[in-house]
Amino acid sequence: MTEYIKKYQKLLVGIALGIATCLFAISVANPSQALNQNFPSNQIDVINYQNLAEAELIAQDESSTSSKIFQLKTYSAILLGDNVFPNPASSSASGAVGAALNGNRLIVRGGFRALSSTLRDYASDPAVPANPNITSGVHIHRGSSQQNGPFQYALQVTLSDDGLSGNLRGEYTLTDEQIEALNTGGLYVDIHTKSFRAGELRGVLKA
Template sequence: MTKTKRTLLNCFLGVMTCLLLIGTSNPSFTKPVSQPIVVPGQQVQEIMPQDWSLDWLAQGMMMDGTTNRYQAVLSSQNVVPNAPSTMATGKVKAMLKGDRLMVQGSFANLSSPLRDYVTDPVDPPNPRITSAAHIHQGEPSQNGPFQYALTVKLDRSGMGGKLSGTYMLTGEQRQALFAGKLYVDIHTQKNRAGELRGILQPS
């Protein structure tokens, strides 16, 4: 090997040795540092309760006048005339601003799928009954007439899910709400007359 080639080789080896020493003493040269990306919307969703949208609406509505809050604990023991045997549970929250009633809730562990009012309608059929979750008007110890159908979104099991709805109440319905005579119930295939029921009461 000529003297010139030997000199170039020594220089090359020296440079590589220096780079190796720098890399081991400073990890940033050998391993890039990745910073997690925080999306504000995702973080808010994690810390907010499931009924966050109703609470958020309430804050805005309270600035513009009186807002009344209600809730109903859905239980099989409230079903009239006979309480069915079930492990199902549910809860509903509602807000009244003027004549506008906003309802939101959830349920779980139904004994069977929801009643299908297309294939198993009431007699006579009522086209306004579009789901198996309803608002009725009546005494706690009686079955009252249908008022509104709630929108239902089932979970993967099909035995639980969420319900919601917004309605403009009549004067009679408002008075019934104030008197504890509006209730929510859920009907299933096994318990066609109702599996869960709860009265909307001030909260």
Template sequence: MVLFLYSPLVSRGVAQSPLGAPRATLAAPAEASFAVGQQLDANLAAATAPLLAQGPSSGSIVTYIAMLSSQNVVPNAPMTEARGVVGAALAGDRLVVRGSFRELSSALRDYATDPVDPPNPNITSAFHIHRGSPSENGPFQYALEVTMNSTGRGGSATGDYRLTPEQIQALQNGLLYVDLHTTRNRGGELRGILMPA
């Protein structure tokens, strides 16, 4: 099997369309490889599209990606085959997020029946954005809307938020991360820091 390295062709300043440009992806079948490059391209395109639709008034668009891995979960990395990717686009204070994931170990954690202590009514799904360094569990910021696929172990996530100046600074400093929680791994099954694309 031959592997190719993947590098998104998106500049740090103004987003370029991630569609239409040739991409090197893993040479394994899409089912086995999760088609990381294709998933990133699709997520970045979906995150950028609403901002581009705003027209010139949206200003420059900065794109971010997060590679979700169980190895990034703090304090203990769970054993799982799950994987996921997130693409995000920022214009001004508006952050649009699109994610995809698969092969979760179990169903998503349901915060209605298994709430955090103390309960937080803003945690409406098991896919979150938090603020914190890679070595800590930071405070909850936003919940993403999750759509599961037919397997019940994969799906997609979306979010559209207005960030505070402090959150924008955290994003620019690599201090916003996304994580996903399941019933088997309540504290987190996947996690990744949003980094410039």
């Protein structure tokens, strides 16, 4: 039975890595085109980013010495200006995020397009009080859709040439409280720009 499980895991890894490789090649070649605007893109982007996050999480676990059975959970968020609280942002920009969780390990992948301005620079325009962990304009916060909750993590961002579109990524070890928040709609992703310092896009991570 154990041998069968290992073979099944390797098959999943092969499939998932194939998906991840294709998506990564597209996103690296052109971040803004990774969010294809010729389709109902937000929904498709969410699926793609979920697959990418899941693939990388499986690959990381497969490369470890553990033979544990994967118990993956996936989450997604569509980022829109209308979701910004308490004052929605009047913006034509949009984004999508997919995430995968195994145990307390969370991998996040996503992208965004057509921001009204470049990302807020927290080195020259810091939060009050200043927080050295805020290293980009894209964050995960703890809170519901009707709250402005505390900062949890910054995501790494790869920008297009004009700085208005890009891809985002992050890998985190969550606390029990953060996992509970994730599973109850209590973690959200937001994007802060120079035009919308408090947030231009936002979306709650949902299973």
